[in-house]
Amino acid sequence: QKEVEQDPGPLSVPEGAIVSLNCTYSNSAFQYFxxxxxxxxxxPELLMYTYSSGNKEDGRFTAQVDxxxxxxxxxxxxxxxxxxxxxxxxxxxxxxxxxIIFGSGTRLSIRP
Amino acid sequence: DVKVTQSSRYLxxxxxxxxxxxxxxxxxxxxxxxxxxxxxxxxxxxxxSYDVKMKEKGDIPEGYSVSREKKERFSLILxxxxxxxxxxxxxxxxxxxxxxYTFGSGTRLTVV
Numbered sequence: 588q589k590e591v592e593q594d595p596g597p598l599s600v601p602e603g604a605i606v607s608l609n610c611t612y613s614n615s616a617f618q619y620f621x622x623x624x625x626x627x628x629x630x631p632e633l634l635m636y637t638y639s640s641g642n643k644e645d646g647r648f649t650a651q652v653d654x655x656x657x658x659x660x661x662x663x664x665x666x667x668x669x670x671x672x673x674x675x676x677x678x679x680x681x682x683x684x685x686x687i688i689f690g691s692g693t694r695l696s697i698r699p
Numbered sequence: 700d701v702k703v704t705q706s707s708r709y710l711x712x713x714x715x716x717x718x719x720x721x722x723x724x725x726x727x728x729x730x731x732x733x734x735x736x737x738x739x740x741x742x743x744x745x746x747x748s749y750d751v752k753m754k755e756k757g758d759i760p761e762g763y764s765v766s767r768e769k770k771e772r773f774s775l776i777l778x779x780x781x782x783x784x785x786x787x788x789x790x791x792x793x794x795x796x797x798x799x800y801t802f803g804s805g806t807r808l809t810v811v
Contacts (some may be wrong), residue, residue: 628807630802631800631802
């Protein structure tokens with residue numbers, strides 16, 4: 588079993604829809620949770636960063652962590668065609684840089 | 700903004716060649732990483748480095764080596780390229796894990 592599981596998609600939704608992207612994980616020691624966005628032929632860029640459980644909002648994006656269920660989510664409100672990308676969840680145990688574990692990514696397409 | 704620059708976007712090499720992939724970051728980050736990204740397999744850590752002249756094996760180091768002679772530069776070396784090393788190679792750097800990683804744009808390597 589992988590440490591981090593993420594549905595690869597593809598997920599296709601109409602413009603303006605609310606998008607929900609999710610990951611589950613098995614290691615209860617994970618404390619830091621991230622979402623990266625990767626456009627085609629580019630490297631991933633950090634989108635959201637959260638520590639422990641709870642919600643974090645940044646504009647149209649909300650990251651949610653439920654440590655009791657080992658489940659994290661990224662919500663995108665009022666989705667735009669420019670949100671079309673692959674979204675990778677990531678997490679690690681410590682604040683040191685070692686061993687950030689990445690999900691395999693969900694490919695998202697927003698239809699105009 | 701931190702910049703991580705990978706010297707080549709696309710490379711085509713022959714089987715058996717020695718291949719050098721170069722990565723430079725401009726924000727004095729201690730930590731640097733090399734990943735490869737393949738469809739369905741996600742990001743896999745090859746090597747990482749916490750400091751100059753220090754290196755540690757990641758999850759898939761076989762067939763690769765690295766060099767970090769200066770803080771800003773981290774090189775990935777394929778000693779004798781093979782077709783199964785055809786992949787997207789991503790370099791990343793970070794100050795601490797709590798900041799996440801900053802990735803380069805990637806090098807798409809094809810070994811023929």
